[in-house]
Amino acid sequence: MSEANSTIEQITPEQAVQNSNSGKYDAVIIGSGISGAIAAKELTAKGFQVLVLEAAPAKSLSYDGFKQYLSNYYANSSKDNNAPYPANPNAPMPRSTDVSKLYLGQTSSKGYMVQNGPLALDSTYTRVTGGTTMHWEAKILRMLPDDFSIKTKYGVGLDWPIKYEDLMPYYRMAEREIGVSANVEEQGFYGIKYEKDYVYPMYGLPPSYLDQVVAKGIDGAEFELFGETHTVKVRPFPQGRNGIPNERYQSGSGFKPVGAVGAVQVEQGGRCQGNNNCVPICPVQAKYDARKTLFDAAKTGKMDFLPQAVASKVVVSKHDNNISHIEFKHYTKTSSPEHTLGQVCARTFILATNAVENARLMLASGLPSSSGLMGKNLMDHTYLLAWGLLPEAAGTMRGTKCTSGIADFRYGTSRAKQAPFGVDIHNDGWGWATGSPFSDIETLVDTQNKFGKELRQSTVDRVSNQLLFAYMVEQAADESNRITVDPEYKDALGNMRPIVNYNLSDYSKAGIAYARETSKVFFQRLGAQDFSSYSLLDYGSFQYQGESYYFRGGNHFSGTHVMGTSAENSVVNEHQQSWDHNNLYLIGSGSMPSIGTSNTTLTLAALCFKTMEYLVAELGSYQVDVVSDTTFKTVKGASQ
Amino acid sequence: MNNQQHQVSQFTELSGALTDFNAFALHGTGQVQNYFQTLNDIVGKGIVEQLLNVFEVVYESACDEQGFNTGIRQQILGDVKLGPVARNIIKLWYTGTWYQLPHAWRETFGKSEHDVTFFVSSAAYTEGLLWQAIDANPSGAKGPGYGSWSDAPRINFDNRWQFVKQH
Numbered sequence: 001m002s003e004a005n006s007t008i009e010q011i012t013p014e015q016a017v018q019n020s021n022s023g024k025y026d027a028v029i030i031g032s033g034i035s036g037a038i039a040a041k042e043l044t045a046k047g048f049q050v051l052v053l054e055a056a057p058a059k060s061l062s063y064d065g066f067k068q069y070l071s072n073y074y075a076n077s078s079k080d081n082n083a084p085y086p087a088n089p090n091a092p093m094p095r096s097t098d099v100s101k102l103y104l105g106q107t108s109s110k111g112y113m114v115q116n117g118p119l120a121l122d123s124t125y126t127r128v129t130g131g132t133t134m135h136w137e138a139k140i141l142r143m144l145p146d147d148f149s150i151k152t153k154y155g156v157g158l159d160w161p162i163k164y165e166d167l168m169p170y171y172r173m174a175e176r177e178i179g180v181s182a183n184v185e186e187q188g189f190y191g192i193k194y195e196k197d198y199v200y201p202m203y204g205l206p207p208s209y210l211d212q213v214v215a216k217g218i219d220g221a222e223f224e225l226f227g228e229t230h231t232v233k234v235r236p237f238p239q240g241r242n243g244i245p246n247e248r249y250q251s252g253s254g255f256k257p258v259g260a261v262g263a264v265q266v267e268q269g270g271r272c273q274g275n276n277n278c279v280p281i282c283p284v285q286a287k288y289d290a291r292k293t294l295f296d297a298a299k300t301g302k303m304d305f306l307p308q309a310v311a312s313k314v315v316v317s318k319h320d321n322n323i324s325h326i327e328f329k330h331y332t333k334t335s336s337p338e339h340t341l342g343q344v345c346a347r348t349f350i351l352a353t354n355a356v357e358n359a360r361l362m363l364a365s366g367l368p369s370s371s372g373l374m375g376k377n378l379m380d381h382t383y384l385l386a387w388g389l390l391p392e393a394a395g396t397m398r399g400t401k402c403t404s405g406i407a408d409f410r411y412g413t414s415r416a417k418q419a420p421f422g423v424d425i426h427n428d429g430w431g432w433a434t435g436s437p438f439s440d441i442e443t444l445v446d447t448q449n450k451f452g453k454e455l456r457q458s459t460v461d462r463v464s465n466q467l468l469f470a471y472m473v474e475q476a477a478d479e480s481n482r483i484t485v486d487p488e489y490k491d492a493l494g495n496m497r498p499i500v501n502y503n504l505s506d507y508s509k510a511g512i513a514y515a516r517e518t519s520k521v522f523f524q525r526l527g528a529q530d531f532s533s534y535s536l537l538d539y540g541s542f543q544y545q546g547e548s549y550y551f552r553g554g555n556h557f558s559g560t561h562v563m564g565t566s567a568e569n570s571v572v573n574e575h576q577q578s579w580d581h582n583n584l585y586l587i588g589s590g591s592m593p594s595i596g597t598s599n600t601t602l603t604l605a606a607l608c609f610k611t612m613e614y615l616v617a618e619l620g621s622y623q624v625d626v627v628s629d630t631t632f633k634t635v636k637g638a639s640q
Numbered sequence: 641m642n643n644q645q646h647q648v649s650q651f652t653e654l655s656g657a658l659t660d661f662n663a664f665a666l667h668g669t670g671q672v673q674n675y676f677q678t679l680n681d682i683v684g685k686g687i688v689e690q691l692l693n694v695f696e697v698v699y700e701s702a703c704d705e706q707g708f709n710t711g712i713r714q715q716i717l718g719d720v721k722l723g724p725v726a727r728n729i730i731k732l733w734y735t736g737t738w739y740q741l742p743h744a745w746r747e748t749f750g751k752s753e754h755d756v757t758f759f760v761s762s763a764a765y766t767e768g769l770l771w772q773a774i775d776a777n778p779s780g781a782k783g784p785g786y787g788s789w790s791d792a793p794r795i796n797f798d799n800r801w802q803f804v805k806q807h
Contacts, residue, residue: 070780073780074759074762074765074780074781075761075762077737077758077759079779206787206789206790207790208790209789209791209792209793212790243786244786271786272783272786273783273786274777274783274784274786274788274789275780275781275782276777276780277781281780283781283783284783393792393793393795395775395776396776397774397776397779398775398784398789398793399788399789399790400789403789428779438737441731441735441770445734446727449717451657451658451712451717451726451730452657452658452660452712455658455659455660455730456659456773456800459770459773460774460795463770463773463774464774464776464793464795
């Protein structure tokens with residue numbers, strides 16, 4: 001068998017149903033993204049038997065299958081963040097290209113995610129094997145300790161039932177699983193603590209030339225904010241992609257990076273090569289994605305994997321209010337809605353589909369939570385983009401998407417009045433804001449009428465000098481931002497689609513407005529020409545104190561099954577266990593009561609490790625065998 | 641040289657003049673034949689022949705580079721029929737994308753069913769000249785290697801097209 005075709009063995013729906021009826025499964029896991037994959041890996045490593053249902057096909061688990069994504073991406077005239085991933089009406093996904101401006105009272109059902117407004121949200125997720133880690137950027141920050149108690153400290157949003165210190169050991173596990181490249185001495189700021197002698201698995205990625213140009217111009221800039229001085233310093237980000245292993249990791253035992261899935265690992269998936277394409281697909285698989293973890297789970301021989309099976313209903317037993325089974329629809333072709341119905345049962349049920357889909361599935365199953373909070377408190381990071389042209393060629397369009405940023409507005413007493421934010425320096429220039437560099441070529445040729453020598457020089461001046469700041473602004477929990485369902489909106493299989501109800505508070509807007517002010521100072525200091533403009537016709541347009549802005553979604557859906565201290569104030573407890581149904585776990589960023597100014601994946605992965613430790617203890621009331629790695633099986637042609 | 645070869649050679653020269661990349665750089669992309677074919681398929685052989693003939697006349701009649709550039713502007717880029725086609729050739733080379741021709745052009749000179757915006761091939765995307773111009777790799781391909789992004793870009797014009805007047 002060719003290495004390029006090696007993949008994870010799959011079972012049939014009939015086998016899944018039969019196995020589950022005979023009591024084989026300790027857990028059924030819905031979804032094979034990072035949460036589902038970690039759950040599968042942690043449980044199977046302890047000898048528990050799991051069944052993973054994945055809504056999408058699993059062709060990408062082979063190396064050849066993955067390469068097809070890449071080919072799709074190159075040829076797709078839209079380069080949006082789901083461009084490599086084929087449309088699948090049986091398990092559709094939101095695409096930013098489906099989003100358009102909403103006028104007062106308007107609902108748009110053009111995309112999979114129905115937009116009920118008042119603002120349109122262009123955030124997406126990816127419903128493929130491996131989930132949204134297939135398209136994620138893999139910038140991977142810990143939250144600040146303050147972020148866990150914003151209600152107590154600043155009177156906004158919600159507090160967590162746990163603290164930063166409680167998550168510290170699990171952050172380490174997540175950083176190991178993902179394979180994080182960062183230098184610990186560059187990351188301990190604004191309260192972030194590490195255990196003594198901790199180092200990241202790999203050394204930090206070198207900052208881009210652009211970062212160095214920007215740092216030279218803005219390092220040391222001071223901002224007075226509510227009586228505190230914030231001094232700017234450009235710092236590198238931790239990255240979920242392969243760098244140079246740190247020999248000091250784990251007291252000198254080192255770290256072995258995980259290469260490409262389904263390929264000869266010495267040849268592919270090594271160090272980041274600077275393809276500048278982390279989103280939507282890393283062509284060499286240097287970037288972590290959840291398939292890497294899923295393969296580890298498969299190696300135990302304790303994971304049954306059933307792709308093309310869309311969970312359609314969570315069913316509660318009247319007898320004890322536990323989950324009795326989950327119904328699913330299995331299809332054979334994405335081009336046809338024909339499917340078979342099945343149901344599976346297990347000792348525990350783990351929903352790991354993502355913040356939107358977990359809530360959607362529960363609401364579609366008629367389970368709004370006794371707290372009434374299912375689907376509510378939807379949060380996302382709100383992005384403001386500011387873009388300008390530097391006076392010199394800064395080598396834009398090289399490196400990973402983003403190597404450095406600014407953390408100096410993430411903290412402070414101003415959080416009582418306006419949303420804090422982190423800042424990314426984008427190595428891919430104005431792409432997010434204007435569609436660069438292709439849009440630049442269109443402008444130069446069609447509007448500025450350049451050709452020949454003039455065109456070539458203008459291309460350099462227009463593209464290599466680009467600078468874009470992406471301001472990632474915190475959004476606090478607000479029950480009116482929420483996911484709902486309605487039988488009027490269904491997908492091809494007849495499953496109800498998610499409806500998003502979304503708005504920005506004045507707290508968010510104040511943070512965005514201040515972010516814009518800092519960008520003006522940065523451009524001045526750099527001698528850069530400010531090209532930022534925010535059209536009223538843009539789908540993200542809004543006004544604040546007489547000024548126009550637009551925002552972009554951050555693809556960081558969270559809060560929809562929030563964790564808390566009681567069944568009254570939350571959907572799940574600190575173990576992401578449903579207050580209503582003892583044998584049900586809703587895992588992922590949906591459990592997060594606040595998201596601070598950190599991309600959510602590291603924290604949700606840490607939470608997942610914490611939950612699995614608890615669940616292993618819960619399930620471990622009876623003896624199981626721990627398996628060795630030797631039972632790993634591969635099969636050919638699972639994609640046929 | 642048969643007529644087809646001559647045309648391809650003229651197409652390469654025209655492309656060079658429009659993009660400022662010499663024939664060596666253009667051939668290095670492996671796309672010359674591919675783009676020539678795409679152009680013929682979409683706008684038709686007649687218009688391609690006319691474009692290349694005008695180019696040849698402009699080239700032959702120009703005394704110097706300035707005169708040549710004026711000729712390109714006035715007789716090709718500023719021509720109602722040939723201008724949009726020439727601009728499409730530039731964008732094709734720089735991005736690998738064939739852009740649908742403007743509405744007015746399509747109304748007057750014919751609509752091909754193939755005239756939609758598309759990447760000519762997966763390879764066309766990765767061979768876009770804009771990436772070479774800025775000393776970067778195409779996003780998602782030809783990764784230049786770990787840490788290479790820390791150095792200043794080495795932008796140069798060594799492979800630019802030259803106007804050479806034959807005497």
